[in-house]
Amino acid sequence: NAETFLRGAERAYETVLQAYAAGDLATLRPLLSTEVLETFAEACAERIARQETLELTFIGIESAEIVGAATTAEAMEITVLLRAHVVSAELSATGDVLRGDPLAVMMTTDLWTFSRPTPAGGAEWRIVATDEG
Numbered sequence: 001n002a003e004t005f006l007r008g009a010e011r012a013y014e015t016v017l018q019a020y021a022a023g024d025l026a027t028l029r030p031l032l033s034t035e036v037l038e039t040f041a042e043a044c045a046e047r048i049a050r051q052e053t054l055e056l057t058f059i060g061i062e063s064a065e066i067v068g069a070a071t072t073a074e075a076m077e078i079t080v081l082l083r084a085h086v087v088s089a090e091l092s093a094t095g096d097v098l099r100g101d102p103l104a105v106m107m108t109t110d111l112w113t114f115s116r117p118t119p120a121g122g123a124e125w126r127i128v129a130t131d132e133g
Helices: 002-022 034-049
Strands: 053-071 075-091 097-117 126-132
Touching: 002 034, 002 053, 002 075, 002 097, 034 126, 053 097
Parallel strands: none
Antiparallel strands: 053 075, 075 097, 097 126
8 A cells, every 4th residue: 555655665765865874785785776776886985985974864754755656567666756854964084074064954855766576476665766856
């Protein structure tokens, strides 16, 4: 049902944001498609190479709504618009703020597409696309 799916999408959103900030690829691996994982891993590696850190505090979800759904012979896809409050700042190796604000709560708006094979056969939903909403 849609409500149960959205609660799961919200949990995945929080988990992915926090794991991405921490560079925790082990947590991201089962949640993301291969393509999305590669993109996230590359961004994390670049941040590490620059000796930068991403500090992120997840405050909470403001809203989550299904904005699209499609089914093919191979997969079901559901696109969700997620709005959440976070505190986020990217810091240099010396602790200088490069982007964001470590003291300000900001609203994020993201469009994420979740997919699983058809028939599902117990397969978990994976994030196959992310975009700013």
